[in-house]
Amino acid sequence: MKTLIIVDVQNDFMPGGPLEVPYGDLIVPVINKVQGYFDLVVATQDWHPENHASFASSHLYKKPFDKMLINGIMQTLWPDHCIQGSPGAELHHSLESNRIAAIFRKGMNIDVDSYSGFYDNNHLFSTGLSGYLKDKGVNDIYFCGLAADICVYYTILDSILEGFSATLIEDASRPLLPDKFDDIKCELAKQGVRIITSSEFPK
Ligand code: VGL
Numbered sequence: 001m002k003t004l005i006i007v008d009v010q011n012d013f014m015p016g017g018p019l020e021v022p023y024g025d026l027i028v029p030v031i032n033k034v035q036g037y038f039d040l041v042v043a044t045q046d047w048h049p050e051n052h053a054s055f056a057s058s059h060l061y062k063k064p065f066d067k068m069l070i071n072g073i074m075q076t077l078w079p080d081h082c083i084q085g086s087p088g089a090e091l092h093h094s095l096e097s098n099r100i101a102a103i104f105r106k107g108m109n110i111d112v113d114s115y116s117g118f119y120d121n122n123h124l125f126s127t128g129l130s131g132y133l134k135d136k137g138v139n140d141i142y143f144c145g146l147a148a149d150i151c152v153y154y155t156i157l158d159s160i161l162e163g164f165s166a167t168l169i170e171d172a173s174r175p176l177l178p179d180k181f182d183d184i185k186c187e188l189a190k191q192g193v194r195i196i197t198s199s200e201f202p203k
């Protein structure tokens with residue numbers, strides 16, 4: 001079961017959005033191109049209540065990208081983004097969604113952030129994604145989406161912990177901080193993650 005997981009391809013992460021990923025929109029046609037090579041396509045969606053603890057606006061005297069200890073975890077504070085039901089939380093309108101079998105939403109607990117599509121950042125709450133994939137007999141997962149150095153990265157790390165084999169499609173993903181992305185890729189490679197580009201899929 002060759003599976004593609006599309007992470008957080010949502011309007012608020014696109015150029016011009018409140019938490020924009022540089023060139024984030026350029027991945028959409030690449031993702032659309034590769035979808036057809038997979039037996040199963042699944043997506044995740046960052047889906048925060050208003051006043052989520054990860055928003056700088058939820059804390060006095062804090063601004064976006066400040067850091068703060070929340071429940072023992074050092075949390076980066078973000079601009080408000082991906083609020084449940086808002087246009088910014090919707091998947092990008094050009095992302096082909098007909099082949100997406102299921103969408104797993106995350107970050108819904110107001111107190112805890114959730115970068116990974118599998119577990120929250122405390123590793124306490126599961127979205128059910130791992131059980132869903134195992135039920136379907138998935139072993140080989142390919143990853144794409146936004147942001148490569150945050151939610152894609154943590155989703156991949158959890159997939160390895162869950163025993164899946166993981167591949168990042170690099171040109172179908174973009175980092176929030178391009179300068180630090182080489183370190184992230186090194187870390188992924190150390191964990192046994194394959195890093196490829198979409199050119200490896202036949203035309
Ligand atoms: C993300 C920061 C906060 C992401 C989500 O999708 O990478 N980053 N929430």
Ligand code: ZN
Binds near residue numbers: 046
């Ligand atoms: Zn978020």
